[in-house]
Amino acid sequence: MIKVEHLSKSFGDFNVLKDISTDFRPGMCNMIIGASGSGKTVLLKNLIGLMEPDSGEIWYGGKRLSEMGYEEKSSLRQNIGVLFQGSALFDFETVLGNVMFPMNFFTDWSMEQKMERARFCLDRVNVKNADDKYPSELSGGMQKRVGIARAIAMNPEYLFCDEPNSGLDPYTSGLIDKLIHGITREYGITTVINTHDMNSILEIGDRIEFIYEGRILWEGDRHSILGTDCQELRTFVGANVLARRIIGG
């Protein structure tokens, strides 16, 4: 469980996040949705501590992120998996090396054990026969999968995904969505997903926060989103042809 209280963040005069309060629950795909530039990535970076909020608090379990020291943060982070917008695979490591990277630092496993675990994670995301390839040799969809495999390598309690299906074809992005959803249910992970993709929202949005000009305007789930009477959300949803037919207007 992650709790956010009155979080604000500005860049110079530009107030990106304004007084955000919400929580993210285990075993669910918690989605942060909104237009490009609405502040989703900034919110995510604040959540995981890559940016410092100007004010407000973030709680992991019963602990405040802002009060953690270096050691405590490091051990929390071993419990966090992140899939970045551009996958951010290490280009000096092979696919297998990427997935084994965190294990090298935080486990005392033998080489065989690490390889076994890495192969298990890669299997889980349907990456086969790519162990010795370098990230630059992979397609975008493959890179995302390897990114997910690396994110779940250490069995995290929390999983953050920044636009997991941007730049993918609808079919592949559907697969990635189901993958994330499946893993979340299977291991009871607290998953937070940034997206503006209506397909994923309707498919796996267990909880949805709609963020508009730095505020959370609407909270709900994939069943209630089409019946919303929040005007800004209707405009956002209505940009999708099929959804527009359903909500009318």
Added chain:
Amino acid sequence: MIKRFIEPIGRYCLFLKMVFRRPEKWGIFWRQFVLETDKLILSSIVIVGVISVFIGGVLVIQTASNMSNPVLDRMLVGYMVRETLVLEFCSTVVALILAGKMGSNIASEIGSMRISGQIDAMDMMGVNSAGFLVLPKVMSATFLSPLLMLFSFALGLLGGWCVVEMTDIIPAAKYISGIKYAYNGFYVFYSGFKMSLFCFLISSISAYNGYYADGGSLGVGASSTRSIVVTSILILLFDLIVTQLMLY
């Protein structure tokens, strides 16, 4: 104005504090150390060697043509070439060359990892990214660069000897006795120390610039340029300071 100078220095110090945190695993550190030594030190051998041979040769010709006075012993040519090489060329000039080669390599490598999010990814795993990426580079550059200086010294003398052998500027025996004349071991230590210090500056400042690069690929280019300019100036400045402290 003052803030513009002080602020980066403070950030640089905090950066060094992160770099010198105890590595999570020494095994990983040593593996990286070997890789970085290959990339930074071994791969510089050819360029340093070529430049040293040529400069050594040129120095012999120039020194000889400036000392045509028959009162002066021709042996002094060898002596002066040796002193010029060890005191200034093998450390300061070679370091200026390395500032370009090593500095741009480090800054652009770390900078592109920063803008592609790889450093964020490392931080998010709980890995000390500055320690993992930078410490092996700084250690390798600082402690192994004196070997490059010795190598440059040897090849510089060799270059001079080749010129002496191929021409009849001075007799070879005079050159040899000149480079053995009044040998001062402290000068070699002084030069090695300078080299070590310069390479520490090169590696840590370039890494710092790359680590805080922003603004996409343009930012990476800018960080690499800035590293070379800043380290070149600092090398000259510290050359003056260290020389004043150690030789007077």
